[in-house]
Amino acid sequence: MFAMDTWPRQKVLSLASDRASIAAAVALAGTRAWRDVGTDSKGLWGCCAGGAGQFYETVVALGSSPAYACSCPSRKVPCKHALALLLQWSDGLIPNSEPPHFAAAWLSARVSRKGQPEPARAERHGELADPAAAAKRAAARAERVAGGLDELDQWLCDQIRGGLAGLDRAGYAHFDTMAARMIDAQAPGVAGMLRSIPAEFASVGWPSRILEQLGALHLLIQAHRRLAELPADLAATVRGRIGYSVSKSEVLAMPGVLDHWFAVGMVDTADYRLDTRRVWLYGADSSRWAVIMSYAPPGGPLDDTVLAGYVLHARLHFYPGSGQFRALVGEQTSATAGRTMPPAESFTDVRTRFAQLIAADPWAARMPAVINAAPVPSPGPWRMRAASGECCEIIDLPEEPWPLLARSGGEPIEVFGEWSARGFRPLSLLGMDAIEPFSTAVVAQAA
């Protein structure tokens, strides 16, 4: 998946967990704080001066999944020392040499760990150690969920009977209390839906939006009560939305799709007490979309195994349910291929596909799409305008997308992003520039 050629600087900087790491690493790279730096085909290493005369030993394992080791006390992964080492390597400042003992020991131990067989586990490929106990647990959980949803149903009806006017003054606590009940009832998906509702009070026309959100919860409750009557796919979607967990081993046991997957775009979001990363993949042969999700506590490191721009030849295993994109990466091979850009769709085709998604999963929030449109700046929300004249709002960007306008020159270009009922969130630019045929720089990062 990775060539052993040096990585471009932007790729190195994209590994950083936050801006502070970037600033610290850039300040550290190339200074005389380093000694004994070197590289071979497997890794990089160096010693960096810390405080009180001590030196931190830093090693980076290159390859399909870069790994880092550093004796510094930082909890960030990669730490500033690993990033600084990578930056120097990217700039061609690291000479080839034999690894010193600390680097050789860690790199070879890592190789040994990878070669060891998985410890025997009773639970493998969906087999359960005690099926009867598992069934009993599942039944107990279903009962707790059903009880919790009954309580939520009553609460929803109470809101409608008494009226929503004044609810905007009730504050987040009004919804948090019921969300906490849903956590107790083992329905974390429902809790998340409840917690997202108060944000709508800030918008114009909130009564309509709030009522729709409550309607969505009502639909989910009704669907759960009729779970046995639903088609298997839709039932799995309902269970997913409620928050029934599916173990990774169960997902990996399902048939996978082997393909060259191009990571077309990526977005990190910060939701209630959780940071989330979505990496969207497109299969060259299957023409299928997938998303890899990772989660971390606020400020914690998200999975950087697959980042935007990567291509991997792997088998993806999809979570069950209709309208689901989420997948796990199974076996990978070392076969390489170029990036297969997904084709652009007209706005009509995107809307049709979104309607199909809503039919399959009425609670789906977004889907991946490539559109061919021109950004149109405005003092309010920017728009993406197709040649047909149709336009959609650009949403959820932290800054105005000036780089998008720079690339397009006001003319349509191919942009990948997330399409939702509210608008389009651009994430990547595709195939326009000979210098940088693929770019995730949709918004500016201050120089």
Place this chain on the structure above:
Amino acid sequence: MSVWEDVVTTGLIGTDRRAVPDGLPVSWGTELDQATDPAHAVLSLAARHRAVTRAGRLLQSCPPGAVAPPSRMPVASRAAHEILVRLLSPPQVDLLNLWLAAAVRHDQRVSAAYWTPLAMLAARTTELDRAVLAKGLGERGIWFVEQNPQWARLAKSLRSHAQDEIPPERDASGREVTAEAVRARPDLIMSSVTEWSNELTRAVLDIIASGQLQQRGVRYAATVGTRLPLQHYEQLRLAVQHITRREQSLTPAGWRSVREALLAMERMVWLRMEMRSAFSGEPIMVRRLEIPPWDEVP
């Protein structure tokens, strides 16, 4: 009032005080059972409305935005832009001016991918040369800057500088200085013509290698590095060999200063060689000089 607005009004006031609207359009789906709890009826209607509006949302039309003029100059190479990325993270304004000037001299322009960071930087500091920036962006890039009201002052400045002449790399507007004069007053080198003689280069390198400038040496060497004739790069190698023979005695701190100064100068000269190669397409024909850590000096 539309049907949905009617439903929302009921939701706001509460079904205890207002009835669920009846006579719903057929397009709203199966008629609700009148025995259904009114609260459930409103919630069901809300769920249906949500699905219909999300799945069937019509898009508006909007007029097209402004379109950029065509560009006349070719984009600089990928290699040139890799250098630009290094100079932007973090921004090194003096070197960016060098890069832009080199691009313009080779009749090449900056890729649109980098217009935004350059514009943001130029809006913050007047040290980024407006003339080379204007030419480096080209007509299309200046158009881009003009689209952002927050860059209005910058756009005006770029437009007025767009026709300026760019001075050649070899500046003959200075004066001739001798090696002896530079040895006596090192700073004189900055005002000399840039077509230095071998003797002048040797004099400058001797000054740096002697450590006489102490803390000032690094800045002096870096500035000299922006002007040293590239064909004199091999003289740097000789200067380093001079260091390794320890023909001069310096304190450890002095040695460190000298090494840092030589490193700063070498990096600057090498960067200029990389730029020349990136913009001209001609490969660099010399081996890069490595300056060993001071504790490895025998």
